[in-house]
Amino acid sequence: MKTIDVCLSPELMHLYDVRDRTVVVVDILRATSCMVTAFAHGVASITPFANLEACRAMKAKGYITSGERDGKKVEGFDKGNSPFEYMGDQVRDKKIAFTTTNGTQAIEKAKGAREIIIGSFLNLTSVARYLLLNEHNTLVVCAGWKGKVNLEDTLFAGALVEKLKDYIGPDCDAPLAAQYLYNLAKGDMVKFLSNSSHFNRLAKLGIEKDIAYCVTPDQFHVLPRLKGEALVI
Amino acid sequence: MKTIDVCLSPELMHLYDVRDRTVVVVDILRATSCMVTAFAHGVASITPFANLEACRAMKAKGYITSGERDGKKVEGFDKGNSPFEYMGDQVRDKKIAFTTTNGTQAIEKAKGAREIIIGSFLNLTSVARYLLLNEHNTLVVCAGWKGKVNLEDTLFAGALVEKLKDYIGPDCDAPLAAQYLYNLAKGDMVKFLSNSSHFNRLAKLGIEKDIAYCVTPDQFHVLPRLKGEALVI
Numbered sequence: 490m491k492t493i494d495v496c497l498s499p500e501l502m503h504l505y506d507v508r509d510r511t512v513v514v515v516d517i518l519r520a521t522s523c524m525v526t527a528f529a530h531g532v533a534s535i536t537p538f539a540n541l542e543a544c545r546a547m548k549a550k551g552y553i554t555s556g557e558r559d560g561k562k563v564e565g566f567d568k569g570n571s572p573f574e575y576m577g578d579q580v581r582d583k584k585i586a587f588t589t590t591n592g593t594q595a596i597e598k599a600k601g602a603r604e605i606i607i608g609s610f611l612n613l614t615s616v617a618r619y620l621l622l623n624e625h626n627t628l629v630v631c632a633g634w635k636g637k638v639n640l641e642d643t644l645f646a647g648a649l650v651e652k653l654k655d656y657i658g659p660d661c662d663a664p665l666a667a668q669y670l671y672n673l674a675k676g677d678m679v680k681f682l683s684n685s686s687h688f689n690r691l692a693k694l695g696i697e698k699d700i701a702y703c704v705t706p707d708q709f710h711v712l713p714r715l716k717g718e719a720l721v722i
Numbered sequence: 723m724k725t726i727d728v729c730l731s732p733e734l735m736h737l738y739d740v741r742d743r744t745v746v747v748v749d750i751l752r753a754t755s756c757m758v759t760a761f762a763h764g765v766a767s768i769t770p771f772a773n774l775e776a777c778r779a780m781k782a783k784g785y786i787t788s789g790e791r792d793g794k795k796v797e798g799f800d801k802g803n804s805p806f807e808y809m810g811d812q813v814r815d816k817k818i819a820f821t822t823t824n825g826t827q828a829i830e831k832a833k834g835a836r837e838i839i840i841g842s843f844l845n846l847t848s849v850a851r852y853l854l855l856n857e858h859n860t861l862v863v864c865a866g867w868k869g870k871v872n873l874e875d876t877l878f879a880g881a882l883v884e885k886l887k888d889y890i891g892p893d894c895d896a897p898l899a900a901q902y903l904y905n906l907a908k909g910d911m912v913k914f915l916s917n918s919s920h921f922n923r924l925a926k927l928g929i930e931k932d933i934a935y936c937v938t939p940d941q942f943h944v945l946p947r948l949k950g951e952a953l954v955i
Contacts, residue, residue: 497730497871498734500733500734500736500737501731501733501734501869501870501871503733504733504868504869504870634894634895635737636734636737637734637737637894637895637896638730638734638894638895638896638899639895640895640898640899643895643899659919660919661867661870661871661872661919662867662870662871662872662873662876662918662919662920663870663871665873665917665918666871666873666876666899666903669902669903669906670899670902670903673902673906684898685895685898686892686893686894686895687895
Protein backbone atom coordinates (compact mmCIF):
# COMPACT_ATOMS: atom_id res chain seq x y z
CA MET A 490 0.00 0.00 0.00
CA LYS A 491 1.26 3.47 -0.81
CA THR A 492 1.64 5.80 2.14
CA ILE A 493 0.79 9.36 3.07
CA ASP A 494 2.65 11.30 5.72
CA VAL A 495 2.12 14.81 7.05
CA CYS A 496 4.84 17.31 7.90
CA LEU A 497 3.06 19.68 10.28
CA SER A 498 5.59 22.51 9.89
CA PRO A 499 8.18 23.41 7.24
CA GLU A 500 10.67 23.41 10.13
CA LEU A 501 10.35 19.62 10.26
CA MET A 502 11.07 19.09 6.54
CA HIS A 503 14.62 17.87 7.22
CA LEU A 504 13.14 14.76 8.88
CA TYR A 505 11.60 13.58 5.61
CA ASP A 506 13.33 12.20 2.54
CA VAL A 507 11.24 13.70 -0.26
CA ARG A 508 13.34 12.68 -3.23
CA ASP A 509 10.89 9.92 -4.08
CA ARG A 510 7.75 11.53 -2.78
CA THR A 511 5.06 13.73 -4.18
CA VAL A 512 4.85 16.77 -1.92
CA VAL A 513 1.54 18.58 -1.53
CA VAL A 514 2.17 22.09 -0.20
CA VAL A 515 -0.77 23.61 1.64
CA ASP A 516 -1.31 27.08 3.07
CA ILE A 517 -5.08 27.32 3.39
CA LEU A 518 -5.06 30.90 4.77
CA ARG A 519 -4.33 31.97 2.09
CA ALA A 520 -1.45 31.38 -0.32
CA THR A 521 -2.38 28.04 -1.86
CA SER A 522 -6.07 29.00 -1.90
CA CYS A 523 -5.09 32.07 -3.96
CA MET A 524 -2.95 29.96 -6.28
CA VAL A 525 -5.70 27.44 -6.97
CA THR A 526 -8.20 30.25 -7.54
CA ALA A 527 -5.86 31.96 -9.99
CA PHE A 528 -5.31 28.79 -12.02
CA ALA A 529 -9.04 28.14 -12.10
CA HIS A 530 -9.35 31.61 -13.61
CA GLY A 531 -6.76 31.12 -16.29
CA VAL A 532 -3.54 32.55 -14.91
CA ALA A 533 -0.60 31.57 -17.14
CA SER A 534 1.87 30.88 -14.34
CA ILE A 535 2.71 31.73 -10.73
CA THR A 536 6.34 31.91 -9.72
CA PRO A 537 6.76 31.53 -5.95
CA PHE A 538 9.48 33.50 -4.18
CA ALA A 539 10.69 33.07 -0.63
CA ASN A 540 12.52 36.40 -0.87
CA LEU A 541 10.46 39.55 -1.02
CA GLU A 542 12.87 41.72 -3.00
CA ALA A 543 13.47 39.00 -5.59
CA CYS A 544 9.71 38.91 -6.05
CA ARG A 545 9.46 42.70 -6.33
CA ALA A 546 12.13 42.71 -9.05
CA MET A 547 9.89 40.61 -11.31
CA LYS A 548 7.68 43.65 -11.92
CA ALA A 549 10.28 44.91 -14.41
CA LYS A 550 9.93 41.64 -16.33
CA GLY A 551 6.21 42.13 -16.82
CA TYR A 552 4.97 40.05 -13.93
CA ILE A 553 2.16 40.98 -11.58
CA THR A 554 3.71 41.17 -8.11
CA SER A 555 1.68 39.58 -5.33
CA GLY A 556 2.22 38.90 -1.71
CA GLU A 557 1.90 39.53 1.95
CA ARG A 558 3.97 39.68 5.08
CA ASP A 559 2.22 39.05 8.41
CA GLY A 560 -1.08 38.82 6.55
CA LYS A 561 -0.83 42.30 5.00
CA LYS A 562 -0.25 43.25 1.36
CA VAL A 563 3.33 44.29 0.64
CA GLU A 564 3.70 48.00 -0.12
CA GLY A 565 4.22 48.64 -3.81
CA PHE A 566 2.95 45.21 -4.86
CA ASP A 567 0.05 44.82 -7.29
CA LYS A 568 -1.89 42.33 -5.22
CA GLY A 569 -2.19 41.05 -1.69
CA ASN A 570 -3.19 37.60 -0.51
CA SER A 571 -6.97 37.54 -0.84
CA PRO A 572 -8.34 34.90 -3.21
CA PHE A 573 -10.88 37.46 -4.45
CA GLU A 574 -8.00 39.30 -6.12
CA TYR A 575 -7.24 36.22 -8.22
CA MET A 576 -10.43 35.88 -10.24
CA GLY A 577 -11.48 36.58 -13.83
CA ASP A 578 -9.74 39.24 -15.87
CA GLN A 579 -7.54 40.16 -12.93
CA VAL A 580 -5.40 37.11 -13.66
CA ARG A 581 -6.36 35.57 -17.03
CA ASP A 582 -3.24 34.79 -19.12
CA LYS A 583 -1.06 36.77 -16.75
CA LYS A 584 2.18 35.79 -15.05
CA ILE A 585 2.36 36.33 -11.31
CA ALA A 586 5.36 36.55 -8.97
CA PHE A 587 4.15 35.58 -5.50
CA THR A 588 5.70 35.79 -2.02
CA THR A 589 4.02 35.10 1.31
CA THR A 590 4.97 34.68 4.97
CA ASN A 591 4.50 30.93 5.00
CA GLY A 592 3.24 29.34 1.80
CA THR A 593 6.00 30.31 -0.61
CA GLN A 594 8.59 29.53 2.08
CA ALA A 595 7.16 26.02 2.32
CA ILE A 596 7.43 25.59 -1.46
CA GLU A 597 11.05 26.68 -1.29
CA LYS A 598 11.80 24.12 1.43
CA ALA A 599 10.07 21.38 -0.57
CA LYS A 600 12.34 21.80 -3.58
CA GLY A 601 14.23 18.56 -4.07
CA ALA A 602 11.00 16.57 -3.89
CA ARG A 603 10.13 14.27 -6.77
CA GLU A 604 7.28 16.62 -7.58
CA ILE A 605 5.48 19.46 -5.87
CA ILE A 606 1.77 20.11 -6.22
CA ILE A 607 -0.44 22.75 -4.66
CA GLY A 608 -3.31 21.77 -2.39
CA SER A 609 -6.22 23.63 -0.86
CA PHE A 610 -9.78 22.78 0.09
CA LEU A 611 -10.80 24.44 -3.17
CA ASN A 612 -9.16 21.65 -5.21
CA LEU A 613 -9.24 18.86 -2.60
CA THR A 614 -10.73 16.18 -4.83
CA SER A 615 -8.38 17.01 -7.72
CA VAL A 616 -5.43 16.52 -5.39
CA ALA A 617 -6.83 13.28 -3.97
CA ARG A 618 -7.53 11.83 -7.44
CA TYR A 619 -4.05 12.68 -8.58
CA LEU A 620 -2.45 11.00 -5.55
CA LEU A 621 -4.55 7.87 -6.04
CA LEU A 622 -3.26 7.23 -9.54
CA ASN A 623 0.25 8.43 -8.79
CA GLU A 624 2.84 5.73 -8.15
CA HIS A 625 4.74 7.59 -5.41
CA ASN A 626 4.23 8.06 -1.71
CA THR A 627 2.90 11.41 -0.55
CA LEU A 628 4.06 13.99 1.96
CA VAL A 629 1.68 16.83 2.79
CA VAL A 630 3.67 19.86 3.90
CA CYS A 631 1.68 22.26 6.05
CA ALA A 632 2.92 25.83 5.75
CA GLY A 633 1.92 26.66 9.32
CA TRP A 634 2.52 30.09 10.82
CA LYS A 635 6.18 31.11 11.03
CA GLY A 636 7.16 27.53 11.70
CA LYS A 637 4.43 26.80 14.22
CA VAL A 638 1.70 24.28 13.59
CA ASN A 639 -1.70 25.66 12.62
CA LEU A 640 -5.12 24.08 12.57
CA GLU A 641 -6.34 24.95 9.09
CA ASP A 642 -3.43 23.37 7.21
CA THR A 643 -3.61 20.35 9.51
CA LEU A 644 -7.32 20.00 8.71
CA PHE A 645 -6.58 19.96 4.99
CA ALA A 646 -3.96 17.25 5.52
CA GLY A 647 -6.54 15.32 7.53
CA ALA A 648 -9.14 15.71 4.78
CA LEU A 649 -6.71 14.14 2.31
CA VAL A 650 -5.86 11.27 4.66
CA GLU A 651 -9.57 10.66 5.22
CA LYS A 652 -10.42 10.74 1.51
CA LEU A 653 -7.60 8.33 0.63
CA LYS A 654 -7.89 6.00 3.63
CA ASP A 655 -9.05 2.91 1.74
CA TYR A 656 -6.15 3.13 -0.70
CA ILE A 657 -3.22 4.95 0.90
CA GLY A 658 -2.14 4.30 4.50
CA PRO A 659 -0.86 6.77 7.10
CA ASP A 660 2.90 6.60 7.52
CA CYS A 661 3.21 7.86 11.09
CA ASP A 662 1.19 9.56 13.84
CA ALA A 663 0.89 13.03 12.28
CA PRO A 664 -1.49 11.88 9.50
CA LEU A 665 -3.62 10.11 12.11
CA ALA A 666 -3.78 13.21 14.29
CA ALA A 667 -4.72 15.31 11.26
CA GLN A 668 -7.42 12.83 10.24
CA TYR A 669 -8.97 12.81 13.73
CA LEU A 670 -9.02 16.61 13.77
CA TYR A 671 -10.57 16.83 10.32
CA ASN A 672 -13.33 14.41 11.25
CA LEU A 673 -14.09 16.54 14.30
CA ALA A 674 -14.12 19.75 12.28
CA LYS A 675 -15.69 18.81 8.98
CA GLY A 676 -19.29 19.56 9.98
CA ASP A 677 -18.50 23.27 10.37
CA MET A 678 -14.93 24.18 9.69
CA VAL A 679 -15.38 27.92 10.13
CA LYS A 680 -16.79 27.35 13.60
CA PHE A 681 -14.05 24.87 14.45
CA LEU A 682 -11.38 27.33 13.36
CA SER A 683 -12.94 30.27 15.14
CA ASN A 684 -10.90 29.45 18.25
CA SER A 685 -7.63 29.25 16.40
CA SER A 686 -4.89 31.80 16.67
CA HIS A 687 -4.28 32.26 12.97
CA PHE A 688 -7.99 32.58 12.30
CA ASN A 689 -8.18 35.35 14.87
CA ARG A 690 -5.05 37.00 13.54
CA LEU A 691 -6.69 37.14 10.11
CA ALA A 692 -10.15 37.98 11.42
CA LYS A 693 -8.63 41.16 12.85
CA LEU A 694 -7.64 42.05 9.29
CA GLY A 695 -11.30 41.85 8.28
CA ILE A 696 -11.12 38.81 6.05
CA GLU A 697 -13.81 36.54 7.43
CA LYS A 698 -15.16 36.27 3.88
CA ASP A 699 -11.78 34.94 2.70
CA ILE A 700 -11.76 32.36 5.47
CA ALA A 701 -15.22 30.98 4.65
CA TYR A 702 -14.20 30.78 0.99
CA CYS A 703 -10.86 29.08 1.70
CA VAL A 704 -12.43 26.19 3.63
CA THR A 705 -15.04 25.39 0.96
CA PRO A 706 -14.13 22.10 -0.69
CA ASP A 707 -14.05 21.37 -4.38
CA GLN A 708 -14.80 24.65 -6.06
CA PHE A 709 -12.31 23.97 -8.83
CA HIS A 710 -10.72 21.09 -10.64
CA VAL A 711 -7.21 22.30 -11.23
CA LEU A 712 -3.91 20.91 -10.03
CA PRO A 713 -1.07 23.43 -9.99
CA ARG A 714 2.38 21.88 -9.99
CA LEU A 715 5.89 23.23 -9.89
CA LYS A 716 7.71 23.01 -13.22
CA GLY A 717 11.18 24.51 -13.00
CA GLU A 718 10.73 27.70 -11.02
CA ALA A 719 7.08 28.32 -11.83
CA LEU A 720 3.73 26.79 -10.96
CA VAL A 721 1.66 25.80 -13.96
CA ILE A 722 -1.22 23.44 -14.72
CA MET B 723 -4.36 35.13 31.93
CA LYS B 724 -1.28 32.94 31.90
CA THR B 725 -0.74 30.88 28.78
CA ILE B 726 0.15 27.33 27.86
CA ASP B 727 1.74 26.41 24.55
CA VAL B 728 2.72 23.04 23.13
CA CYS B 729 5.88 22.28 21.17
CA LEU B 730 4.94 19.11 19.30
CA SER B 731 8.53 18.11 18.52
CA PRO B 732 11.92 18.95 20.05
CA GLU B 733 12.90 19.98 16.50
CA LEU B 734 10.59 23.00 16.88
CA MET B 735 12.13 24.19 20.17
CA HIS B 736 14.01 27.04 18.46
CA LEU B 737 10.67 28.71 17.72
CA TYR B 738 9.94 29.22 21.40
CA ASP B 739 11.59 31.59 23.83
CA VAL B 740 11.71 29.50 26.99
CA ARG B 741 13.81 31.79 29.17
CA ASP B 742 10.72 32.89 31.08
CA ARG B 743 8.70 29.75 30.76
CA THR B 744 8.22 26.61 32.75
CA VAL B 745 8.91 23.73 30.41
CA VAL B 746 7.15 20.42 30.98
CA VAL B 747 9.03 17.66 29.17
CA VAL B 748 6.93 14.64 28.28
CA ASP B 749 7.86 11.28 26.79
CA ILE B 750 4.95 9.04 27.72
CA LEU B 751 6.37 5.89 26.07
CA ARG B 752 8.40 5.67 28.22
CA ALA B 753 11.15 7.91 29.57
CA THR B 754 9.18 10.39 31.65
CA SER B 755 6.83 7.64 32.85
CA CYS B 756 9.90 5.77 34.13
CA MET B 757 11.24 8.90 35.81
CA VAL B 758 8.00 9.66 37.62
CA THR B 759 7.71 6.02 38.71
CA ALA B 760 11.26 6.05 40.05
CA PHE B 761 10.71 9.22 42.08
CA ALA B 762 7.48 7.81 43.48
CA HIS B 763 9.59 4.85 44.66
CA GLY B 764 12.26 6.91 46.33
CA VAL B 765 15.06 7.28 43.80
CA ALA B 766 17.58 9.88 45.00
CA SER B 767 18.20 11.49 41.61
CA ILE B 768 18.09 10.86 37.88
CA THR B 769 20.67 12.52 35.68
CA PRO B 770 19.54 12.67 32.06
CA PHE B 771 22.09 12.29 29.28
CA ALA B 772 21.61 12.93 25.60
CA ASN B 773 24.88 11.12 24.88
CA LEU B 774 24.99 7.36 25.39
CA GLU B 775 28.69 7.02 26.21
CA ALA B 776 28.59 9.88 28.72
CA CYS B 777 25.76 8.01 30.41
CA ARG B 778 27.65 4.73 30.38
CA ALA B 779 30.67 6.40 32.03
CA MET B 780 28.57 7.22 35.11
CA LYS B 781 28.66 3.54 36.11
CA ALA B 782 32.19 4.09 37.45
CA LYS B 783 30.83 6.86 39.68
CA GLY B 784 28.36 4.55 41.36
CA TYR B 785 25.32 5.35 39.27
CA ILE B 786 22.83 2.85 37.93
CA THR B 787 22.95 3.16 34.15
CA SER B 788 19.60 3.14 32.39
CA GLY B 789 18.45 3.64 28.89
CA GLU B 790 17.31 2.58 25.50
CA ARG B 791 17.92 3.22 21.86
CA ASP B 792 15.10 2.52 19.40
CA GLY B 793 13.05 1.13 22.26
CA LYS B 794 15.60 -1.51 23.29
CA LYS B 795 17.79 -1.65 26.40
CA VAL B 796 21.37 -0.55 25.78
CA GLU B 797 23.89 -3.41 25.96
CA GLY B 798 25.86 -3.31 29.20
CA PHE B 799 23.41 -0.98 30.96
CA ASP B 800 21.76 -1.93 34.25
CA LYS B 801 18.24 -1.07 33.21
CA GLY B 802 16.13 -0.49 30.13
CA ASN B 803 13.14 1.76 29.72
CA SER B 804 10.27 -0.15 31.30
CA PRO B 805 8.60 1.59 34.25
CA PHE B 806 8.39 -1.77 36.00
CA GLU B 807 12.17 -1.65 36.42
CA TYR B 808 11.84 1.55 38.43
CA MET B 809 9.87 0.38 41.43
CA GLY B 810 10.62 -0.43 45.07
CA ASP B 811 14.10 -1.55 46.12
CA GLN B 812 15.30 -1.46 42.52
CA VAL B 813 15.59 2.31 42.80
CA ARG B 814 15.17 3.46 46.44
CA ASP B 815 17.89 5.97 47.43
CA LYS B 816 19.82 5.22 44.27
CA LYS B 817 21.27 7.58 41.69
CA ILE B 818 20.44 6.85 38.07
CA ALA B 819 22.09 8.01 34.86
CA PHE B 820 19.48 7.85 32.11
CA THR B 821 19.62 8.13 28.32
CA THR B 822 16.81 7.50 25.83
CA THR B 823 16.12 7.98 22.13
CA ASN B 824 13.75 10.89 22.63
CA GLY B 825 13.01 11.90 26.22
CA THR B 826 16.47 12.77 27.44
CA GLN B 827 17.19 14.53 24.13
CA ALA B 828 14.15 16.72 24.74
CA ILE B 829 15.39 17.59 28.23
CA GLU B 830 18.74 18.57 26.73
CA LYS B 831 17.06 20.85 24.20
CA ALA B 832 14.94 22.46 26.92
CA LYS B 833 17.95 23.58 28.93
CA GLY B 834 17.87 27.36 29.07
CA ALA B 835 14.25 27.33 30.19
CA ARG B 836 13.34 29.09 33.42
CA GLU B 837 12.63 25.70 34.89
CA ILE B 838 12.15 22.17 33.62
CA ILE B 839 9.72 19.71 35.13
CA ILE B 840 8.85 16.16 34.15
CA GLY B 841 5.33 15.25 33.09
CA SER B 842 3.52 11.98 32.45
CA PHE B 843 -0.02 10.74 32.86
CA LEU B 844 1.15 9.12 36.08
CA ASN B 845 1.66 12.55 37.72
CA LEU B 846 -0.75 14.59 35.58
CA THR B 847 -2.58 16.29 38.43
CA SER B 848 0.64 17.13 40.26
CA VAL B 849 1.92 18.87 37.15
CA ALA B 850 -1.37 20.70 36.62
CA ARG B 851 -1.50 21.92 40.23
CA TYR B 852 2.03 23.15 40.05
CA LEU B 853 1.38 25.09 36.83
CA LEU B 854 -1.74 26.69 38.31
CA LEU B 855 0.11 28.25 41.21
CA ASN B 856 3.22 29.01 39.22
CA GLU B 857 3.62 32.59 38.01
CA HIS B 858 5.16 31.75 34.63
CA ASN B 859 3.76 30.72 31.31
CA THR B 860 4.10 27.08 30.31
CA LEU B 861 5.51 25.26 27.33
CA VAL B 862 4.88 21.53 27.07
CA VAL B 863 7.66 19.92 25.04
CA CYS B 864 6.65 16.63 23.47
CA ALA B 865 9.60 14.30 22.97
CA GLY B 866 8.04 12.70 19.89
CA TRP B 867 9.82 9.98 17.96
CA LYS B 868 13.15 11.02 16.40
CA GLY B 869 11.80 14.50 15.80
CA LYS B 870 8.43 13.42 14.44
CA VAL B 871 5.18 14.17 16.20
CA ASN B 872 3.59 11.30 18.10
CA LEU B 873 0.10 10.84 19.46
CA GLU B 874 0.78 9.82 23.06
CA ASP B 875 2.85 12.87 23.99
CA THR B 876 0.35 15.10 22.19
CA LEU B 877 -2.46 13.52 24.23
CA PHE B 878 -0.66 14.32 27.47
CA ALA B 879 -0.22 17.93 26.37
CA GLY B 880 -3.92 18.01 25.55
CA ALA B 881 -4.82 16.58 28.95
CA LEU B 882 -2.92 19.42 30.61
CA VAL B 883 -4.56 22.06 28.40
CA GLU B 884 -7.97 20.57 29.19
CA LYS B 885 -7.34 20.43 32.93
CA LEU B 886 -6.11 24.03 33.04
CA LYS B 887 -8.58 25.53 30.57
CA ASP B 888 -10.46 27.72 33.05
CA TYR B 889 -7.25 29.30 34.33
CA ILE B 890 -4.56 29.15 31.67
CA GLY B 891 -5.28 29.90 28.00
CA PRO B 892 -3.85 28.24 24.90
CA ASP B 893 -1.15 30.31 23.25
CA CYS B 894 -1.44 29.06 19.68
CA ASP B 895 -3.05 26.30 17.61
CA ALA B 896 -0.94 23.37 18.82
CA PRO B 897 -2.47 23.35 22.34
CA LEU B 898 -5.95 23.47 20.79
CA ALA B 899 -5.16 20.56 18.49
CA ALA B 900 -3.76 18.58 21.44
CA GLN B 901 -6.84 19.36 23.55
CA TYR B 902 -9.24 18.21 20.81
CA LEU B 903 -7.29 14.97 20.40
CA TYR B 904 -7.22 14.31 24.15
CA ASN B 905 -10.95 14.81 24.43
CA LEU B 906 -11.46 12.30 21.62
CA ALA B 907 -9.11 9.79 23.20
CA LYS B 908 -9.73 10.08 26.92
CA GLY B 909 -12.48 7.44 27.11
CA ASP B 910 -10.03 4.70 26.11
CA MET B 911 -6.51 5.89 25.45
CA VAL B 912 -5.06 2.44 24.81
CA LYS B 913 -7.63 1.84 22.09
CA PHE B 914 -7.08 5.29 20.63
CA LEU B 915 -3.34 4.73 20.50
CA SER B 916 -3.62 1.24 19.09
CA ASN B 917 -3.51 2.70 15.56
CA SER B 918 -0.44 4.78 16.20
CA SER B 919 2.95 4.04 14.75
CA HIS B 920 4.93 4.36 17.97
CA PHE B 921 2.42 2.19 19.82
CA ASN B 922 2.87 -0.51 17.21
CA ARG B 923 6.64 -0.12 17.22
CA LEU B 924 6.59 -0.76 20.97
CA ALA B 925 3.89 -3.41 20.84
CA LYS B 926 6.27 -5.44 18.67
CA LEU B 927 8.72 -5.31 21.56
CA GLY B 928 6.09 -6.98 23.77
CA ILE B 929 5.39 -4.10 26.11
CA GLU B 930 1.62 -3.75 25.93
CA LYS B 931 1.63 -3.87 29.75
CA ASP B 932 3.96 -0.85 29.85
CA ILE B 933 1.68 1.07 27.52
CA ALA B 934 -1.47 0.48 29.58
CA TYR B 935 0.45 1.56 32.68
CA CYS B 936 1.92 4.70 31.07
CA VAL B 937 -1.47 6.11 30.07
CA THR B 938 -3.03 5.66 33.53
CA PRO B 939 -3.51 9.10 35.11
CA ASP B 940 -2.59 10.11 38.62
CA GLN B 941 -0.87 7.12 40.10
CA PHE B 942 1.64 9.28 41.96
CA HIS B 943 1.98 12.73 43.40
CA VAL B 944 5.56 13.62 42.63
CA LEU B 945 6.98 16.43 40.54
CA PRO B 946 10.51 15.78 39.29
CA ARG B 947 12.39 18.91 38.28
CA LEU B 948 15.80 19.61 36.87
CA LYS B 949 18.22 21.09 39.39
CA GLY B 950 21.63 21.64 37.86
CA GLU B 951 22.30 18.51 35.84
CA ALA B 952 20.06 16.15 37.78
CA LEU B 953 16.36 15.59 38.23
CA VAL B 954 15.22 15.63 41.85
CA ILE B 955 12.01 16.15 43.77
